[in-house]
Amino acid sequence: MIVLKAAQEKILGALQAVAGIVERRHTLPILANVLLRKSGDAIEFTTSDLEIQVRTTQALGGDDGNFSTTVGARKLIDILRALPADQLVSLSAAQNKLTLQAGKSRFTLQTLPAEDFPLVNEAADFGPAFAVPQKTLRHLVNQVHFAMAVHDIRYYLNGILFIAEGKQLTLVATDGHRLALAQAKLEAEIPKQEVILPRKTVLELQRLLRDEDTPIQMQFAGNQARFEFSGMQFVTKLVEGKFPDFNRVIPKNHKNALVLGRAPLLASLQRAAILTSEKFKGVRLNVEPGALRIASSNAEQEEAKEELEVDYEGDAIEIGFNVTYLMDALANMDAEMVKLELQDSAASALFTVPGDPGFKYVVMPMRI
Numbered sequence: 001m002i003v004l005k006a007a008q009e010k011i012l013g014a015l016q017a018v019a020g021i022v023e024r025r026h027t028l029p030i031l032a033n034v035l036l037r038k039s040g041d042a043i044e045f046t047t048s049d050l051e052i053q054v055r056t057t058q059a060l061g062g063d064d065g066n067f068s069t070t071v072g073a074r075k076l077i078d079i080l081r082a083l084p085a086d087q088l089v090s091l092s093a094a095q096n097k098l099t100l101q102a103g104k105s106r107f108t109l110q111t112l113p114a115e116d117f118p119l120v121n122e123a124a125d126f127g128p129a130f131a132v133p134q135k136t137l138r139h140l141v142n143q144v145h146f147a148m149a150v151h152d153i154r155y156y157l158n159g160i161l162f163i164a165e166g167k168q169l170t171l172v173a174t175d176g177h178r179l180a181l182a183q184a185k186l187e188a189e190i191p192k193q194e195v196i197l198p199r200k201t202v203l204e205l206q207r208l209l210r211d212e213d214t215p216i217q218m219q220f221a222g223n224q225a226r227f228e229f230s231g232m233q234f235v236t237k238l239v240e241g242k243f244p245d246f247n248r249v250i251p252k253n254h255k256n257a258l259v260l261g262r263a264p265l266l267a268s269l270q271r272a273a274i275l276t277s278e279k280f281k282g283v284r285l286n287v288e289p290g291a292l293r294i295a296s297s298n299a300e301q302e303e304a305k306e307e308l309e310v311d312y313e314g315d316a317i318e319i320g321f322n323v324t325y326l327m328d329a330l331a332n333m334d335a336e337m338v339k340l341e342l343q344d345s346a347a348s349a350l351f352t353v354p355g356d357p358g359f360k361y362v363v364m365p366m367r368i
Helices: 008-021 073-081 134-147 199-208 262-273 323-331
Strands: 002-007 033-039 042-048 052-059 066-072 088-094 097-102 105-112 130-133 159-174 178-198 215-220 224-229 232-237 256-261 282-288 291-297 303-309 317-322 337-342 349-353 356-363
Touching: 002 008, 002 033, 008 033, 008 042, 008 052, 008 073, 008 088, 008 199, 033 073, 052 199, 066 073, 073 105, 130 134, 130 159, 130 178, 134 159, 134 178, 134 199, 134 215, 134 323, 159 199, 159 215, 178 199, 178 232, 178 323, 199 224, 199 232, 256 262, 262 282, 262 291, 262 303, 262 323, 262 337, 282 323, 317 323, 323 356
Parallel strands: none
Antiparallel strands: 002 088, 033 042, 033 066, 042 052, 052 232, 066 105, 088 097, 097 105, 130 215, 159 178, 178 356, 215 224, 224 232, 256 337, 282 291, 282 317, 291 303, 337 349, 349 356
């Protein structure tokens, strides 16, 4: 049976969309495979790692009829990548094997039964669906993802908090040293729903979301989230646990504030970072009327000094930061100007964007 017959780029696009979560090494060998389910000329591609399941459906020709099997996802992708983009590719099934033919190239691949593929049991109690444009969610995720923890024992920090309430969607990420928050408006009013998406899910969503106005529909259940967009369905388990009260962390009424160009500040920090030591990424910021000075040094007694002219009339403050925390936030913003609010050398600093009340970035100081 000819399972599919289509151009290389069309098949490769469908496979790449679902293959991001596939691990090369797994305790269950079948999880290295993609599940192919044929119905008429439509083929459903499904992958899973037991936590996340991604599915897309494409019309890719072939014989009529129903058929299902699983085949190694990475091998199939590697073969397709090595073929010319406009090559007509056919995939046919016989005797527990799939044969891929393209021009004079022919590859025979081993399969595993479709019924052995462990599909995620979808929750029965999903809350009301809501949607935002893909580019809106992509922008929100980009504004906060870098503040997620990596392998923290406080497992609820290894992800992003999603809160949908009323007509607002809020995303929050923190690793205990910094916190990023971004918000967007929803068209319809919905009851409060609060979930923590795991780090791997966030990174996969980032990979898949497009910078376009087509909507992404979201639904949350007690232990799952479901996203539907661009002909794809994405189901993921959630992180269990209580996310910290982020409102308590966000500084209110800092009395000193300055607005300056994001790009010049980022460039100065990047230069100063060159002379920080690998283990100790500290930089000193000295802010005083008219000037912001940035300084760094290392164990070899090398020093970097930068100075920016700023419109500032507040207190003279010297404060230390992990330079990576500052650069991460500035590199993931697309605003021209940023606002920095300070209280003193011991209080957390607050970065905001003039004209965007939905974004806040809090970073704790460090002793230098």
